[in-house]
Amino acid sequence: MATLFDYLLIITFYFAAIGLAFFFSWGAAWVFRKLSARLQARKGPPAYQPIADIIKLFGKERFIPRLANKFLYTLSPLVALSAILILSFMIPPGTPFWPGPLAFDLIVILYFSVMFSLAFVIAGWASGSPWGKIGASREVAMILSVELPLAIALLIPSLALARVGSGFSLSITDVIAAQEGIFIWFLPNWFLFHYPLASVALFLALLTKSWMRPFGDIPEAEQEIFAGPLTEYGGPLLGIFELARLFRFYVFTALFVDLYLGGGDGLIFPLNLLVFLVKCLVIVIIMTIIHVASARYRISHAFKWFLTVCLAFAVFSLIRVLVGF
Amino acid sequence: MIDPAIVIIVLYIAAAFCLLGKKIRKGNDVVALLAIGFALLAVVLNYFYLPLWISVPGVFGFAFTINGYTNLIALIATFIGFLVVVYSVKYIEHRGSSYSLFVLLTIGSLIGMAYSWNLFWVFLFAEVATITSTFLIAHHLKSPSFEGGLKYLSIQIFASLFVVVGLGFIYQEALASGYSGIGAFSIDFLLSSGLLTGFIGKFSLFLIFLGFLVKVPSFPIHTWLPDASTVAPASISTLLHAMMIKVAGMPAFLILLLFHSLFVSINFWLVICSLGILTMLICVIIAFAQNDLKRLLAFDSVSQMGYVILGMGIGGLAISFYDITTDPVWLVVAAGGITAGLFHLLNHSLFKSVLFFSAGAIEHETGTRDINQLGGLLQAMPKTGYVMLIGSLAIAGVPLLNGFISKWMVYNACISAGQPVFALIAIFTSALTLAVFLRILCSVFLGNSPGTFEGVHAAPRSMFTPSLLLAIGCILFGVFPQIAILFLILPATTVLLPVAITPPANPLFWVSLDLFLLGTLLIIGLIIGYLLYRIKWGATPSEAEDKTMPFTGGTLKDPYLKVEEARPASTVFSYPFRSLLNGVRRSHTGLVNMYILWFVLFAVLMLSLLIVGWI
Amino acid sequence: MMGLMSWARGKSPWIAVLHAGGCNNCDIEVLDVLTPRFDVERLGVLWKQNPRHADILITNGCVSKHSKVFIKRIYDQMLAPKKVVALGSCACTGGIYVEGEGRNVEETHTIIGGVDKAIPVDVYVPGCPPKPEAIIQGVAIAIEKLKKGD
Amino acid sequence: MVKITAIKEVLKALFKPATTKYPHGPPSHVPEGLRGLPQFKDDNCIGCGACAECCSANAISITDTGDTRTLSIFYPRCIFCGRCEDICPEDGIALSEEFELATSDKKEAEVSIKFTLVKCQECSSAISTKEHLTKIKERIMKNIDPVIADAVAEDLAKYENLCVECRRKLSYQLNTHTQKYYTRGWEK
Helix, strand or coil, rough: CHHHHHHHHHHHHHHHHHHHHHHHHHHHHHHHHHHHHHCCCCCCCCCCCHHHHHHHHCCCCCCCCCCCCCHHEEEEEEHHHHHHHHHHCCCCCCCCCCCCCCEEEEHHHHHHHHHHHHHHHHHHCCCHHHHHHHHHHHHHHHHHHHHHHHHHHHHHHHHHHHHHHCCCCCCCCHHHHCCCCCCCCCCCCCCCHHHHHHHHHHHHHHHHCCCCCCCCCCCCCHHHCHHHHHHHCCCCHHHHHHHHCCCCCCHHHHHHHHHHCCCCCCHHHHHHHHHHHHHHHHHHHHHHHHHHCCCCCHHHHHHHHHHHHHHHHHHHHHHHHHCCC | CEHHHHHHHHHHHHHHHHHHCCCCCCHHHHHHHHHHHHHHHHHHHHCCCCCEECCCCCCCHCCECHHHHHHHHHHHHHHHHHHHHHHHHHCCCCCCCCHHHHHHHHHHHHHHHHHHHHHHHHHHHHHHHHHHHHHHCCCCCCCHHHHHHHHHHHHHHHHHHHHHHHHHHHHHHHHHHCCCCCCHHHHHHHHCCCCCHHHHHHHEEEEECCCCCCCCHHHHHHHHHHHHHHCCCCCHHHHHHHHHHHHHHHEEEEEEHHHHHCCCHHHHHHHHHHHHHHHHHHHHHHHCCCCEEHHHHHHHHHHHHHHHHHHHHHHHHHHHHHHHHCCHHHHHHHHHHHHHHHHHHHHHHHHHCCCCHHHHHHHHCCCCCEECCCCCCCHHHHHHHHHHHHHHHHHHHCCCHHEEEEEEHHHHHHHHHHHHHHHHHHHHHHHHHHHHHHHHHHHHHHCCCCCCCCCCCCCCCHHEEEEEEHHHHHHHHCCCCCHHHHHHHHHHHHHHHCCCCCCCCCCCCCCCCCHHHHHHHHHHHHHHHHHHHHCCCCCCCCCCCCCCCCCCCCCCCCCCCCHCCCCCCCHHHHHHHHHHHHHHHHCCCCHHHHHHHHHHHHHHHHHHHHHHHHC | CHHHHHHHHHHHCEEEEEEEEEECHHHHHHHHHHHCCCCCCHCCCEEEECCCCCCCCEEEEEEEEHHHHHHHHHHHHCCCCCCCEEEEEHHHHHHHHCCCCCCCCCCCCCCEEEEHHHHCCEEECCCCCCCHHHHHHHHHHHHHHHCCCC | CCHHHHHHHHHHHHCCCCCCHHHHHCCCCCCCCCCCCEEEEECCHHHHHHHHHHCCCCCEEEEEECEEEEEEEEEHCCCCCHHHHHHHHCCEEEECCCCCEEEEHHHHCCCEEEEEEEEEECCCCCCEEHHHHHHHHHHHHHHHHHHHHHHHHHHHHCCCCCHHHHHHHHHHHHHHCCHHHCCCCCCC
């Protein structure tokens, strides 16, 4: 069991990780909006825009709808924020040396990402809005469709550790450590090159988790159901939700980079962080391009894609890991 | 210690006293509470091996053993039984004398079954519990209750046939070796004498296993549980789900694990694990399509028992590996699997009791169980709602609640036993469970009230307090699972393991998952959010009259779309499984003959696999 | 602190567009504002069709007796600080749908006049429809008002 | 297949967005013939009120108070149809290219022009603006048959400063009926 000193150290690192995640997410959110604007031949918002939006929301009036359940309506944004903050601490910034007795267990990460989505579902239902209910139902459907490919693709690197030679482990730090070195020729030893199909499945799942088209904005489809689960939210509570959603730019890209793109490639301290952030940014840019270039699909399409194509990709890779070819 | 025989005799005498109860109706409750309270006290005393010895040795030839395993099972049985009796005081309004009688008889028999260390007595107590609980299921004395009770009884009796045949084979072996009497069925005797070797021993134990598997229940023979628990009163459903299926079902795994030297085949344990997987996956998908609250909970219960079967299967798999390789690593994995299974068993009895107690309270107050008719009950019954919220989130495996820990341990056990596919399907099942329970929460408690529940008020205190206690238990075991695992589960695990292992320093004994730290960080996050919410930056609020009305594009009275009545239809949830569901719907005909036919086909398949030697 | 808040309010006005009744031309012109040529997102404007999220309500079309209630309700459902922009001649005064001459707006048996008959209006943007630049100008005036607070 | 031209477009857009700088710079493009704010021309307008008559949105109004006539366009009501410009006999009103009309104060949203009214000699009620009457006289004199020009000029001198009512009254006394023009050989 950890001592008090360990706890203080971990909490320090927690705040450091939150700070890193916040500033990266701010930048990435700006890149996301600016790039999508530029791809549409627009000029796009200035760099302070993501944070100005959130500050403005905190400056608005506080309010609770009449039909809402007061407790759950107030609690769910806090839970969303809390879950995503823990996620941004649990996913190390590209380095296998991350403190504490807290296991960076991939299953725990999976559960906390579900908890993050769950907060939106409860929010949609607790707010008493018809649009919120429809959005929440869609969010549940999205959790269902994404979950299986996501879980398989998340666990494939940790299952593959045994083949790389470092022994089985569910810990994300071991996955990062296992990806150092060279695969063949000049290709680095990333799981992306070992299991490309699984990485595609994970990428699509994370794309959906971070509210990007073609599937991600089904629960909050503006043109159909206003803002989905967040329809009845406004003011500071919406600000907390927006803040929590800002962190998705860090959390879900960092997860992909750590698992399939080798994290910081085992470099020394400032360099590995830099390499890691650059990789994250590249993922954000790719996600943005896909987001801008695609239209929103129907929910049945999402089911079809995730439970056939993505699942097939993931299962194929799983068989490769288990059988070993 | 108090001899379990005394506990059972006290319960039976109290039950007999209830026969007089037509005259003194209030007296029934007092007697029942006193008796079950004494039983709880005795079981807890036994648990801590307190030096208070009251014993009637040798009465009726009862063969009771007090060890970690029997203690755990008896504690679950008695504690839940106690809460059921407390709950029934207000819940069962028009009860004749028979209700308390049969409740006490059932609980007494189950306690006897839990402590029995003799296959014959296990069987006998199981039969008594089956028959008495049949009367409880048919308590309402209406045609569907009789139907449910008879379905339950016929399937159970059919299952006991297998046990009887298995016991007969064993007795034949014993007679052939010159032993006779009930003592020949004692587990200790069977283990030490080496009576059960070779194919006959394996075959007879497997027959007994099949018989008890019905009571767990496992996949092809799960149909009696939803049928029975839908028609039964909620307290009886709790009794069935939270203790009956555990106490009566666990002997199946007890004999498999104790006689592991007969079942060293890897394939055998893989089949058991697959049974668990099938059970959890198929039953949770069936639960999607249910509209009856209690039926949904019942199917989900079967699905949760899949986790227990999986955990036990993984334990047995690892023990077989240990038997083959004698590598002590496998013992740790086996301990992991069994601990996970038993911990999920304990957790399931906690949160499923919460859910059934709440469902009973809802039915008691509103008079309906149809999910599509209920709505907005969090305003009318806030306490029940929040307790059910905790129970649902726990069963769905939300972090920092007990369901998360036990499921996480099952996954870890699967992966460390080299079966990640099982773990992945279990994770997926967990997500499906989450969706099922979100549907319940959202339609029943959140959303708008349909207007027909104006007079609904909170449930009576005696119906709420049991579920509150259990919900607190869910949170306690979620944040500090070490307590449960060290004091309750590990003693039971050591009984089931072939070689005693020293408990590891960290009772979760895989990667150290510091739940206290996780909770701290979660609360820090909540505090950050709350501070951001409370900081006074805001503008002066406007005083508009319609400000708090829901946004419907301006219309309120007669909306164009009727979207205000939106609720999560089961179709949205069951969309991806539509074809599967249709097949399942067609196969669940409701005919007992069909269900028994399934069981026979399943048993024939398993036995032929056994005879061929594949498992 | 208030300076920061005022800055943030000025930099992030979210709009909701409400069509009260009329010929729909102004609606189309609002969409023009979102096109690459005018791209109001560079000013921080986001198109949020939801009064709970919006800071500026852009209304177009004249107010009929039927729609007055809805406009009032949607305005009530916005959270403070909030500003209203009346877009187009109909929303400013009632336009060609009302009787009376000049300032004297007399309601007909269906149309009661401009949006200011139903809710307080902060900025009027005349035009039939207004040119996109005029809409941007109107929103800019509303932003200046937002900065000053409630 | 992705078209090469599409990629070219995207790359061009990436570095050269099409957005104008409007609120911080001048409006990018004001097309010719833009229907902007209607403006009176001080030199041409005679205050006749034809525009107010034909205004489809009733945005133009005539107000006579005391000695002054005010023609005003309440442009929050204007639909910029341009009928006033079409109908104006003297090119006294025209749609300008001004479109930045947003205002937070509706009271100031008005364009107006003032005229001095000519009073009736008999009853001292307002007749019309001086410019209007002059224009009418000029126009009559220009278009009239020279045969009867002097007679018409004589009549006009009598009626010049009278209101409609008074003219009616006087036409009987002064015998200014058009019948007399025919006797001078004027034919239609």
